[in-house]
Each structure stands twice: as structure tokens, then as C-alpha cells.
Amino acid sequence: MSQSPAERIAYARSWTGGSPYYGRMGIAVESLDEGRAILRLDVAAGHLNADGIAHGGVLPALADAAMGSAARTLHGAAAQLLTAESNLRYLAAVRAGVVRAEGRVVKAGRRVVFTEVDISDANGSLVARGGATFIIQQREA
Amino acid sequence: MSQSPAERIAYARSWTGGSPYYGRMGIAVESLDEGRAILRLDVAAGHLNADGIAHGGVLPALADAAMGSAARTLHGAAAQLLTAESNLRYLAAVRAGVVRAEGRVVKAGRRVVFTEVDISDANGSLVARGGATFIIQQREA
Amino acid sequence: MSQSPAERIAYARSWTGGSPYYGRMGIAVESLDEGRAILRLDVAAGHLNADGIAHGGVLPALADAAMGSAARTLHGAAAQLLTAESNLRYLAAVRAGVVRAEGRVVKAGRRVVFTEVDISDANGSLVARGGATFIIQQREA
Amino acid sequence: MSQSPAERIAYARSWTGGSPYYGRMGIAVESLDEGRAILRLDVAAGHLNADGIAHGGVLPALADAAMGSAARTLHGAAAQLLTAESNLRYLAAVRAGVVRAEGRVVKAGRRVVFTEVDISDANGSLVARGGATFIIQQREA
Incomplete structure (x- = not known):
């Protein structure tokens, strides 16, 4: 039986809790709605490069997490979402x-989900924008 | 005075050593040559998502590190390289x-450096490919 | 002497008029404001592929034209803008x-301009989204 | 019945012949092999922008045509390929x-095809590189 919107959002939230990478990176979920997710990361010493700025790999990690979470609020437990690009x-x-x-x-769509992401700093200034395509793989019932 | 190729490569190596993010992510440098860098990451439990595969943010982090390192072997200490996209x-x-x-x-180029990256698994199979543009910002002498 | 906003917008408009490619593709300017451009293309038989849909090269052409025009409204005659990616x-x-x-x-920025584009069909439905980075090259005075 | 490699390549060639856009843009097929296509375009006045260089929309059109053709040599008449990004x-x-x-x-893959493209000028110098993801849609038998 297919899930309700609330069940899909609860699934998206529990999925992040079951993902060790979120803890390692310090990524936390702030809010989840249908087709929309806000995640946060507190940039700390461990995220920096030798020039004292967040390493180029930090924002893509947060971006992928936010876009994947947004997509999971729509697909719930029925589908595995694989980042294609x-x-x-x-x-x-x-x-x-x-x-x-x-x-x-x-x-x-039926085969892929297109998503986008805005990343803002503590002052609300936009610091990065991007997008992703996820492949939808139906899970076995 | 401008650096020799060996000095630039040494700079690129020391830069990664001075970047806390590499330790946090478990990224290590395997080899550096002029315009080329091989970096490795041992995918561990802390890199996985709830489906048991590497989170979509892991490979972009390794990719950015490898491409930035490749570019730093050419520019050395003279320039700060900022990922543009x-x-x-x-x-x-x-x-x-x-x-x-x-x-x-x-x-x-004079203003930007274009780079590419191949990521392979332990069997040598290609698992991801991508690219990046870095902005070159000359450091104060 | 630097140009006024109106002069920059006029420059952006005249630039498209001086670009033979716009005529070849059937691209027309609808409106130009500071940092914003709306361009149109009437999809005709010559834009289609063998499956009867617009070829994959049509929308990127319109997208690049719209993003470049938006950027030229800010830089005017002072800079040549080169698509980096x-x-x-x-x-x-x-x-x-x-x-x-x-x-x-x-x-x-000083070195690059980041732009985005939305493409909609005749019903106003979004059909494509993307972005670009342009390198700013100051023209000789 | 499924097509032979030669039949798929012939299909990919005939598909370009049935695509009016190729003629409009001046794109021609040079060679097709399994998973590989070389296409050419003679940059003429109608491809230029007001700065006298090929408009930013010309190379993406050639790129999409080359990547789509490469993919069609593998899928032949059995599938429609839609550019996803x-x-x-x-x-x-x-x-x-x-x-x-x-x-x-x-x-x-089963759902998507990943492709890449190199574009070179008349001297064989690389002038652009990129990639694309195509969605595979099986045609009705």
C-alpha cells in the first residue's frame, strides 16, 4: 500500500538518521516538507582547507543531502534514489x-527526479547553487 | 621568485597536510605530478547512507580534492585556487x-583552470567522472 | 568613461543584433533589464530531430543567449564575456x-559572472533549467 | 527481434538524416562505431556572435548531436533517447x-546512458569538453 505524505516525510527523516555519513559530516535536518528539505551544517575547523575556507567538498555533500532528502519526501520507502549527476x-x-x-x-518523473539547491550562510546570503538528477529505482515490495 | 615544478608539487602536498578536512574525510594523497594528482579514500561505515552505499557527498569531496591538488601542482604557492563550479x-x-x-x-589559463577527474573502485572500474573550474587568485607577494 | 545602465542595456541589445547566429537560430530578444534578459525562439521544423522534438542543441543555444545577454546588461561595452561552462x-x-x-x-564578481536560466513553453510550463559561468575580459580602452 | 550492431549504426546514421536540425546547423556525420560518433561542423559567418567567435550555443549543439549519435549506435531503433542533462x-x-x-x-545502464564529448578545432586542439545523461525510453514494439 502506498504511503501518505506524512509517512513519506517521516521515512525521509528516518533515512537521514540511519545514514552514518550525516553524523560524520555534521549535517542535521532542519525541516522537511513535500518536495522540500532544509538541512544545516555548522562549518567547523574540520571542514576547512589550508586557506581557512570550507573545502570544496563540503558544500556538495550538504547539497546532495538536501536534494536527496527533498526527493525522498515524495517517493518515501517505495523507491531507492541514486544520484546520477x-x-x-x-x-x-x-x-x-x-x-x-x-x-x-x-x-x-517516472524514471528520474530533477532537484535544485540553494545554500546560504548565517546572514542568509546565497553562497552556492546547484542541481542534481536522481534515478528512481523501485524497491521490491 | 617563481617556484620550480618540484617546489610547486611540494606545496600542493603540504597544502593537503594543512587542510583539516582531508583528515575528517579520510582522504590521502597517493601521488602528485605536474598537472595530475591521485588521491584515495577508504570507504568506511562513516561514509555510507541508509541504503549501505557511499553517500552522494563522498565522491564529490574526493573529486574536488583531486582536481584542486592537480591544479595546485601547476600554480604552487603563487595563487589561491577557488572552486567556481x-x-x-x-x-x-x-x-x-x-x-x-x-x-x-x-x-x-590566466584567469581560470579547467580540470577533470576519474574515480575508480578497488577493481579499477570507473565509478564516477566529472570536472571543475577553478578561479586563479594571485596571492600577495 | 563608464556606461550608464541604459547604455549597457542598449549595448546588450545591439550586440545581439550584430550576432549572425541569432538570425540563423531564430532567436529574438523580448526584454532586457539590469541583470535579466528574456529571449524567445519559435520552435519550427528546422529545430526538430527525427523523433519530432526539439533537438538537444536548441535549448542550450537559447539558454546561452539569454544568460550572456543578462550578463552584458551589467558589463556593457567595457568587457567581453566568454562562456567558461x-x-x-x-x-x-x-x-x-x-x-x-x-x-x-x-x-x-570581478573575474567571473554566474548566471542561471529558466526556459518555459508557450503555456508557461518550465521545460529546462540551467546555469553558466562567464569569464570577464576587460576590453582595451 | 533485436538489431545487430551494423543495423544499430545504420539506424543512428539514418536518424541524423531525418533530423532537420542537422541541416539547419550544418552538422555532418563523419563516422559512427559502436558507442562512438564523430561529427563535424564548419564554423561559418552564421555561427558567430558580435565578437567574431562562435556563439556559446554552437558547440553545445554539436556536442549533443555527437553524444546522442554515440548512444544511438548502441540502442538502435529499440529506444528513444531523451537528453536529461x-x-x-x-x-x-x-x-x-x-x-x-x-x-x-x-x-x-538500463535506465540511463552516460556519455562524454571532446571537441577539437581544425588543428586538432581541444576546444571544449563535456558530458550528458540520456534517459532510455523503450519504443513500442
């Missing part, structure tokens, strides 16, 4: 503080 | 074991 | 009729 | 002369 443009360097990523589903 | 296509899911990323400079 | 996600196939692309500047 | 990095400006794009299939 993603891109990100870095508008400003991030040195410290909380960054928030808002992932949104742009179009959910 | 990157993309990655995920060809196969990664569950465990060592993954290696080979970053290469495709073209180094 | 672009991407596009195709949300829906286009068969016929007018498509409109809205290009917007997301961030204009 | 593509990206391109522009390594050098093109002013005139023949440009050749080599499209290659990187990985053909």
Missing part, C-alpha cells in the same frame, strides 16, 4: 558558521 | 573498499 | 511553439 | 574552420 556553482567562500541548504524537487 | 556523474554505486580519484588539469 | 537539465520535451528563456545574473 | 566547458574560443566532436558512451 550533480553540479554546484560556488558564489562565495565560506569561512565559519552555520550554512543552510534548501533542496527542492523541480520535476519528479 | 564542479559537476560529477555517478556511473556505479560504491559500497566499500578503496576508491581512487585521478585529477588532471585540462587547461590552465 | 554551462549546464542544462531538460524537464520536458518541446515539440512546437514559442519557448522563452529568462536569463538572470546570480552573482557578478 | 548536459554540460560543457569551453577551453578555447573558436573563430572559423572545421570543428569535430567525438562523442563516446561512458556507461550504458
Whole structure:
């Protein structure tokens, strides 16, 4: 039987709790709605590169987490979502503080889901934007 | 005075050593040559998502590190390299074991450096490919 | 002497008029504002592939034109803008009729300009979204 | 009944012949093999922008054509291939002369095909590189 919106959102939330990578990276879920997810990461010493700014791998990790979560709120437990491709443009360097990523589903098709993400710093200034395509793989019933 | 190739490569290596993020993610440098860098990451429990595969943020982090390192072998201490944008296509899911990323400079201009990356699993099978554009910012002398 | 906003917008408009490619592709300017451009293309037989849908090269052409025009409204005659990279996600196939692309500047830096684009069909439905990075090259005074 | 490699390649060739867009853009097929296609375009006045270089929309059109053709040599008449997303990095400006794009299939899955493209100028210098993801839609038997 197919899940209700609330069940799908609860699944998306529990999925992040069951993903060890979120803890390792320090990524936390702030809010989840249908097709939309806001995640945060507190940029700490362990996220920096030798120039004192967040390493180029930090924001893509947060971005993928936000976009995948947004997509899971629509598909719930019925489907495994595999990232097919993603891109990100870095508008400003991030040195410290909380960054928030808002992932949104742009179009959910039968085979793929297209998503986008905005990442903002603690002042609400946009620091990165990007998108991703996820392949939908139905799970065995 | 401008650096020799060996000095630039040594700089690129020391830069990774001075970047806390490499330790946090478990990224290590295997080899550095002019315009080319091979980095590795041993996929462990802390890199996985709730479906037991490497989270979509792991490979972009390794990719950015490999491409940035490749570019730094050419620019050395003279320039700070800022990721302007990157993309990655995920060809196969990664569950465990060592993954290696080979970053290469495709073209180094005056304003930007274009790079590419191949990521392979422990069997040498290609699991992801992508690229990035870095902005070159000359450091104060 | 630097140009006024109106002069920059006039420059962006005249630039498209001086670009033979716009005529060949059937691309027309609908409106130009500071950091924003709306361009249109009437999808005709000559834009189709053998499956009767707009060829995969049509929308990127319109997208690049819209994003470049948006960027030129800010830089005017003072700079040559070179596309460094672009991407596009195709949300829906286009068969016929007018498509409109809205290009917007997301961030204009000293070295590069980041832009984005939405493409909609005659019904206003989103059919593609993407972005681009342009390198700013100051023209000789 | 499924097609032989030669039949699939013949299909890929005939498909381009049935695509009006190829004629409009001046794109011609040079060679087709399994998973690989070389296409050419003679950069003429109608491809230029007001700065006298090939408009930013010309190379993506050639790129998409080369990558789609490469993918069709593997799928033949059995599937319709829809571009899901593509990206391109522009390594050098093109002013005139023949440009050749080599499209290659990187990985053909059940749901999507990943491809890449190199574009070179008349001297064989690389001028652009990129990639694309195509969605595979089985045609009705």
C-alpha cells in the first residue's frame, strides 16, 4: 500500500538518521516538507582547507543531502534514489558558521527526479547553487 | 621568485597536510605530478547512507580534492585556487573498499583552470567522472 | 568613461543584433533589464530531430543567449564575456511553439559572472533549467 | 527481434538524416562505431556572435548531436533517447574552420546512458569538453 505524505516525510527523516555519513559530516535536518528539505551544517575547523575556507567538498555533500532528502519526501520507502549527476556553482567562500541548504524537487518523473539547491550562510546570503538528477529505482515490495 | 615544478608539487602536498578536512574525510594523497594528482579514500561505515552505499557527498569531496591538488601542482604557492563550479556523474554505486580519484588539469589559463577527474573502485572500474573550474587568485607577494 | 545602465542595456541589445547566429537560430530578444534578459525562439521544423522534438542543441543555444545577454546588461561595452561552462537539465520535451528563456545574473564578481536560466513553453510550463559561468575580459580602452 | 550492431549504426546514421536540425546547423556525420560518433561542423559567418567567435550555443549543439549519435549506435531503433542533462566547458574560443566532436558512451545502464564529448578545432586542439545523461525510453514494439 502506498504511503501518505506524512509517512513519506517521516521515512525521509528516518533515512537521514540511519545514514552514518550525516553524523560524520555534521549535517542535521532542519525541516522537511513535500518536495522540500532544509538541512544545516555548522562549518567547523574540520571542514576547512589550508586557506581557512570550507573545502570544496563540503558544500556538495550538504547539497546532495538536501536534494536527496527533498526527493525522498515524495517517493518515501517505495523507491531507492541514486544520484546520477550533480553540479554546484560556488558564489562565495565560506569561512565559519552555520550554512543552510534548501533542496527542492523541480520535476519528479517516472524514471528520474530533477532537484535544485540553494545554500546560504548565517546572514542568509546565497553562497552556492546547484542541481542534481536522481534515478528512481523501485524497491521490491 | 617563481617556484620550480618540484617546489610547486611540494606545496600542493603540504597544502593537503594543512587542510583539516582531508583528515575528517579520510582522504590521502597517493601521488602528485605536474598537472595530475591521485588521491584515495577508504570507504568506511562513516561514509555510507541508509541504503549501505557511499553517500552522494563522498565522491564529490574526493573529486574536488583531486582536481584542486592537480591544479595546485601547476600554480604552487603563487595563487589561491577557488572552486567556481564542479559537476560529477555517478556511473556505479560504491559500497566499500578503496576508491581512487585521478585529477588532471585540462587547461590552465590566466584567469581560470579547467580540470577533470576519474574515480575508480578497488577493481579499477570507473565509478564516477566529472570536472571543475577553478578561479586563479594571485596571492600577495 | 563608464556606461550608464541604459547604455549597457542598449549595448546588450545591439550586440545581439550584430550576432549572425541569432538570425540563423531564430532567436529574438523580448526584454532586457539590469541583470535579466528574456529571449524567445519559435520552435519550427528546422529545430526538430527525427523523433519530432526539439533537438538537444536548441535549448542550450537559447539558454546561452539569454544568460550572456543578462550578463552584458551589467558589463556593457567595457568587457567581453566568454562562456567558461554551462549546464542544462531538460524537464520536458518541446515539440512546437514559442519557448522563452529568462536569463538572470546570480552573482557578478570581478573575474567571473554566474548566471542561471529558466526556459518555459508557450503555456508557461518550465521545460529546462540551467546555469553558466562567464569569464570577464576587460576590453582595451 | 533485436538489431545487430551494423543495423544499430545504420539506424543512428539514418536518424541524423531525418533530423532537420542537422541541416539547419550544418552538422555532418563523419563516422559512427559502436558507442562512438564523430561529427563535424564548419564554423561559418552564421555561427558567430558580435565578437567574431562562435556563439556559446554552437558547440553545445554539436556536442549533443555527437553524444546522442554515440548512444544511438548502441540502442538502435529499440529506444528513444531523451537528453536529461548536459554540460560543457569551453577551453578555447573558436573563430572559423572545421570543428569535430567525438562523442563516446561512458556507461550504458538500463535506465540511463552516460556519455562524454571532446571537441577539437581544425588543428586538432581541444576546444571544449563535456558530458550528458540520456534517459532510455523503450519504443513500442
